[in-house]
Amino acid sequence: MELQDFSHVRAILEHYPPERRFLLAILQDIQKHYNYIPRASLEMVRDYLDVPLSKLYSMATFYKALSLKPKGKHVIKVCDGTACHIKSSQVIIDEIKKVLNIVPGTTTGDGKFSLETVNCLGSCAVSPVMVIDDRFYGRVAPSMVRDILAEYGRLENERA
């Protein structure tokens, strides 16, 4: 059982009329507040919009911006589309894996970083590219990774 305060889910729901067309917006707001979609919140959405739980789960797993697992405080998205792949995006991913000790699709133990790979961020001209939260980095070199991550606070393997 999740021991969490879901009063904010109630506030999010009350912000919208109980109409199914607001479903995605509601889920996005929940994701934004909690950094993931807690399972208990899906039951509250089901009751509010009268939507089958199965539909909510399929939406929460279909949209990459939504997650049923808690995401890190900072979400790192490394592009592994064709242009970035040719420019060695995999080496960038490997460097992040090494520095943070996580693999794509997971989150550091301290909940600080999540690592994801994506297909084409629309900036192939400056590949390889990555985005951390809303900040964009182009022409990323493996040697830049440690400094970039350090901007977001102490690194996982630097803790005393």
Ligand code: FES
């Ligand atoms: S393939 Fe990476 S930005 Fe287009």
